Amino acid sequence: MDILQLLMQGFAVALTPENIMYAMIGAFLGTLIGCLPGLGPANGIAILMPLCFSLGLGADSALIMLTSVYAGTMYGGRISSILLNIPGDEPAMMTCLDGYPMARKGKAAEALALSAIASFIGSFLAVIGLIIMAPLLARFALHFGPAEYFALFILAFATLGGITGKNPMKTVLATALGLMLSTIGVDMNTGVERFTYGNLHLYEGIDFIVIIVGLFAVSELFIFIESHAREGQAMIKVEKLKLTARDILNVLPTSLRGSLLGFIAGVLPGAGASLGSFISYTLEKKMLGKKGCFGEGDPRGVAAPEAGNNAAANGALVPMLTLGVPGSGTTAVLLAMLVTLNIQPGPMMFQQNADVVWGVIAALLFGNILLLFMNIPMIGVFVKILSVPSRYLMPMVTMVAVVGIYSISNSTTELYMMIGFGVLGYVLRKLDIPLVPIVLGTLLGPTMEVNLRNAMILSGGDVGILWNSGITITIWSVAVIGLLAPVVIGPLLRRKMKAAHEVVE
Amino acid sequence: MINDRVLGLVGLILAVFYGLGAQEFQPAFGGGGAIGPSAFPTLLAVLLAISSIYLMVKPDPDESWPPLKTLGELAIILGVLIGFVLILEWVGFILSAGLAVSLLAWRMSAKPKPAAMVGFSSSVFMFALFTYGLDLALPGGTLWGMN
Numbered sequence: 200m201d202i203l204q205l206l207m208q209g210f211a212v213a214l215t216p217e218n219i220m221y222a223m224i225g226a227f228l229g230t231l232i233g234c235l236p237g238l239g240p241a242n243g244i245a246i247l248m249p250l251c252f253s254l255g256l257g258a259d260s261a262l263i264m265l266t267s268v269y270a271g272t273m274y275g276g277r278i279s280s281i282l283l284n285i286p287g288d289e290p291a292m293m294t295c296l297d298g299y300p301m302a303r304k305g306k307a308a309e310a311l312a313l314s315a316i317a318s319f320i321g322s323f324l325a326v327i328g329l330i331i332m333a334p335l336l337a338r339f340a341l342h343f344g345p346a347e348y349f350a351l352f353i354l355a356f357a358t359l360g361g362i363t364g365k366n367p368m369k370t371v372l373a374t375a376l377g378l379m380l381s382t383i384g385v386d387m388n389t390g391v392e393r394f395t396y397g398n399l400h401l402y403e404g405i406d407f408i409v410i411i412v413g414l415f416a417v418s419e420l421f422i423f424i425e426s427h428a429r430e431g432q433a434m435i436k437v438e439k440l441k442l443t444a445r446d447i448l449n450v451l452p453t454s455l456r457g458s459l460l461g462f463i464a465g466v467l468p469g470a471g472a473s474l475g476s477f478i479s480y481t482l483e484k485k486m487l488g489k490k491g492c493f494g495e496g497d498p499r500g501v502a503a504p505e506a507g508n509n510a511a512a513n514g515a516l517v518p519m520l521t522l523g524v525p526g527s528g529t530t531a532v533l534l535a536m537l538v539t540l541n542i543q544p545g546p547m548m549f550q551q552n553a554d555v556v557w558g559v560i561a562a563l564l565f566g567n568i569l570l571l572f573m574n575i576p577m578i579g580v581f582v583k584i585l586s587v588p589s590r591y592l593m594p595m596v597t598m599v600a601v602v603g604i605y606s607i608s609n610s611t612t613e614l615y616m617m618i619g620f621g622v623l624g625y626v627l628r629k630l631d632i633p634l635v636p637i638v639l640g641t642l643l644g645p646t647m648e649v650n651l652r653n654a655m656i657l658s659g660g661d662v663g664i665l666w667n668s669g670i671t672i673t674i675w676s677v678a679v680i681g682l683l684a685p686v687v688i689g690p691l692l693r694r695k696m697k698a699a700h701e702v703v704e
Numbered sequence: 705m706i707n708d709r710v711l712g713l714v715g716l717i718l719a720v721f722y723g724l725g726a727q728e729f730q731p732a733f734g735g736g737g738a739i740g741p742s743a744f745p746t747l748l749a750v751l752l753a754i755s756s757i758y759l760m761v762k763p764d765p766d767e768s769w770p771p772l773k774t775l776g777e778l779a780i781i782l783g784v785l786i787g788f789v790l791i792l793e794w795v796g797f798i799l800s801a802g803l804a805v806s807l808l809a810w811r812m813s814a815k816p817k818p819a820a821m822v823g824f825s826s827s828v829f830m831f832a833l834f835t836y837g838l839d840l841a842l843p844g845g846t847l848w849g850m851n
Contacts, residue, residue, distance in 0.1 A: 249721055368758045372715060375752035377720060382745050391729045391741040394722075417785075421778055424812065425770050469837050473756075590812035594805040598830060601788075606840045614789045622782065629767055630711050648744045655739050 202330060209557030213565055218263050221256070222562055225264040226570050229271020233278075234581055235592060236285045240272035240512075241528040241635075242419065244410040248536055249603035253322045259555055263562040265536055269529065270322060270566045273472070274574055277314045277505055278581055282307060282435050290472035290508035291594065293480045297493060306498050308440040308578075313450055313498050314505040315339075315574040320454040321506035322567045324514035325462045329520075330560060332466070333549070335700040336521040340546035343522075345653035346664045352647045354509025355524040358681035359636050366631070367682045373632050377640020378647070380405060387645065388652060400612050407535055407641045409604055409613050413620025414627075414634045416600045421625040423593055436583055440575075450502035453483055457506030462494045464507070465514020472527070475511025476504035513563065520544055520556065523646075528635035535642050543646075709765030715756030723749030780811060796845025802827035 212218065225247075232243030242263055251261045276291030281298035294314065343351070356374045383394045383405030395401040457479035466477035483503040484493045491497045502563040515530045523545035537544050540582040542552050549556055574581075604617050624634055658664035666675055726745035788804035792847070806823030810816055834840040844850030 250838075250840075254838055292758065366764055368755050368762075369764075371751065372755035372759065375755060378748050380746070386729075386741045387730075389741045392744065393729060393741060394725060420808075421781065424777055424781055425774055436713075473782050475726065586833075588814070590809050591826075592816045593812065594808035594823070595826050595830075597808070598801050598805055598827070602797075602840070602842065604833055605717070605792075605842070606834075609790060609841075611789050614792070615786070618782070618785050618789065621785075625778075630707055631767060632711075632762065643743070651744060652739050 202334065205553060205557045206330065206561060207443060207561075208554060209561030210565070212259050212558035213561040215267075217267070218260055218558075218562070219565075221260050221264040222267045222566050223569060225267030226271040226566050226573060229268035230275040230278075230565040230573065230581060231271075231584060232268070232572070232666050233275020234585055235275075235587065235596070236279050236283070237420065237424075238416075238596065239267055239276075239289065239499065239529070239533045241411075242415045243272050244268055244529065244536065245408065245531045246416055246600045248532070248539070249408050249412075249598075249607045251314070251536075252539065252605070253285065253606035258542065259558045261540060262536070262555060262559050263324055266562055267566040267569075268558050269512070270563060273322070274315065274318050274570050276582070277318065277501075278311065278578075279585060280309045281314065281501070282437070282582065282585065290476050290511070291504075292473070293476040293508075294501060294592060296480065296504075297495070297497050301496035301498065301501060302435045305438055306496070307435050307437045309446065309498070310444055310496075310501050311437070311578050312440055312442050312575050313446065314501045315578075316458065317450060317502035317505040318455040318509045318574075319460055319567055320451075321458040321509035321571075322513050323511040323564070324455075324458040325465065326560065326563045326567070328462050328466075328510075329513060329517055329563075332517055333521050333560075334515065336548040340522055343546070343620035345650040345657065346666075346668065347670050347674065349647060349654055349665060350671045350678070351522060351524050352643055352650070354674050354678040354681065355643070356636055356639065357678035359527075359633070359639060366635065367686060369463050369630075369632050370636055372407075373636035374640050375625075377637035377642075378644045380410065380637070380641045381644025382648075388649070391504060393520055400610075405616065405641070406613065407638065408539075408607065409617050410620055410641050411532060411535065411638050412600050412604055413617040413628060414624035414638060417617060417621025418599070418624030418628060418634075420593060421621065423589070433543045437579070446498065447578035451650060453487075453499040453502045454506040455565040456483065456486075457503040458510040461507035461510030462514040466513030466517045472508040472511040472515070472529075475514075476508035479507030480504040511644065516563075520548065520559075521546060523548075524544055525639065526640065531635060531639045531642060535638075538642065590593070705763045705766060707766045708759045712756040712758075712760035712763070715752055715759070719749045719753040719756060722752070777811060781808065784808060784811070793843045793846060795847050796850065797842040798824075798827050798831050799845065802831065 209673055213222070228247060229243060232238050232246075233240065248265065251264060254620075256264065262656070273290070276286060277294045277298065280286045280291045280294040281302050285296050286292040286295055298310050298314065301307070325406055359370060359374075360376055376489045381404065383401055385392050385395070392402070460471075460479045461596055462476035462484065465472065480500065480503045483499060487493070487499060491499055492502045512529070515525075515527050516533075519525045519530040523534065523543065534544060540547060542555060574614040601614060601617070603614050605611075607613075627634060627637075654664050655662075666672055719724070723746060726742045726749060729741040769775070784804055784807045788800050802824035804823075805826055806820045809819040809822060819837045831842055834842055
């Protein structure tokens with residue numbers, strides 16, 4: 200009953216007229232960003248975050264708006280998958296498989312509507328899972344000391360490459376680079392300047408918003424120029440929607456199964472939304488293989504991955520909110536947002552900032568209902584925007600990112616840094632170095648160092664404290680498995696996902 | 705092969721300089737407990753050095769770099785971005801962003817006329833939206849006597 204009461208308080212925060220407005224703006228912008236090919240959820244939040252801060256929104260409003268953006272991008276990804284056969288973001292890749300063939304059969308409207316419903320079911324159930332699991336996990340995590348946290352951070356980095364990642368050593372290299380960036384500036388514990396070289400701009404360290412926008416959004420511009428491939432794609436016309444209750448009932452069991460699998464994939468470290476949609480699609484195909492026409496436009500093939508990736512996206516919030524350890528690039532950016540608002544995620548947050556946490560959870564529930572309505576009757580708006588060629592949209596999005604960065608610093612130095620990180624991001628992407636560990640490193644570096652220090656103080660300088668308790672040993676073993684699993688399972692999974700995608704093309 | 709080897713070499717050089725630099729930090733008031741300000745950076749330098757050496761010894765197969773012509777295109781884009789920041793505070797947001805969006809769209813194979821139209825109308829729209837709608841101060845341009 201306690202939880203219900205807290206949730207009611209959350210709704211009281213989320214449902215003020217002002218916050219409803221921010222949730223609507225966020226959901227709309229999120230869907231928009233999600234459906235633009237190339238701009239994933241992490242990009243979207245990174246670009247909008249500085250704007251949110253410079254508008255001077257309160258912690259709850261900013262959080263509600265940005266979580267709505269997050270939820271929105273997950274809905275948006277499917278639109279370009281279905282209409283253009285280009286996934287708006289990586290998790291939406293599996294939606295192409297049946298979404299595009301379905302649209303080619305003249306059922307684009309049905310595919311969009313059914314996938315919106317599946318997305319809704321996935322998100323909604325996952326948020327309920329979050330409500331049940333998060334407080335339990337938070338209570339358990341209260342027993343964690345600095346040594347456990349240090350190990351947990353290592354776990355986050357080790358599993359970040361994900362099961363689909365390629366070379367784990369490159370994840371290690373990226374992590375080291377990111378953590379190094381975080382040491383620039385005045386050391387908070389001792390007041391010593393580190394790697395500032397007397398430059399005043401570096402005293403407070405490099406703002407990670409600059410790093411995120413540079414690495415993701417600006418480098419995307421370069422990649423776009425290089426590929427040029429996304430032009431001239433014919434978009435499928437959306438006919439009038441003809442949907443019966445039977446059609447919805449037909450995909451309901453699939454959506455429920457997809458949600459469950461997706462949620463589990465989301466909560467586990469290192470799996471994330473891409474894996475969530477992959478697993479739910481493949482399993483559904485295995486189960487119904489003979490009775491369906493998967494790959495040729497089966498509605499259930501649209502529902503399964505959408506329920507899966509939305510459930511996973513919300514499931515990924517569980518470790519982020521309760522432990523302060525994000526499992527994916529997008530949740531890392533959300534964590535950045537919390538830290539910037541002076542809220543340190545972790546078990547203490549559920550006690551100290553209970554109103555914010557439950558406000559966000561309530562906003563997620565409400566935002567999903569909003570998104571469902573936005574994505575069925577208003578789908579035409581997004582389809583129109585998607586028909587504007589990327590060659591105009593990309594430069595404009597870049598400018599919005601620039602405005603955001605300029606507005607937090609009011610100086611051009613940060614803009615030069617952003618461009619520099621853009622070039623760096625492009626080069627690293629060409630070298631197959633993952634960018635997410637870099638971002639996460641700059642973000643978690645200071646906390647990680649503090650935990651290491653505190654652990655050392657507790658033990659009087661004995662390094663053994665880092666692996667002396669049962670919990671730490673467990674965490675370390677999972678970390679090692681997480682780092683090595685990609686070498687074994689990775690190539691197999693990647694080949695399967697790719698093969699599945701190529702069938703359609 | 706060669707990509708990862710060069711990356712490894714650059715990483716190793718960075719690790720050495722970063723690591724050496726970290727040894728010079730002296731805590732002002734007797735240190736922060738068991739670990740001073742240089743311990744964590746030293747750890748990172750070692751981590752970077754190990755992964756760099758590994759990449760030099762066991763490099764992955766190369767991704768292909770774009771042809772020279774595309775690299776030239778990328779250099780132009782970079783030039784446009786830097787040029788935009790250079791003149792931003794001088795001529796103001798409307799002119800510089802309009803120019804930047806037009807040039808970028810043009811290099812992404814839009815025709816010059818629609819590119820310029822989209823570029824400048826979007827910059828005017830953005831300026832109006834952010835300055836009047838959202839109360840964010842964007843540079844008006846010192847050239848015209850505005851801040």
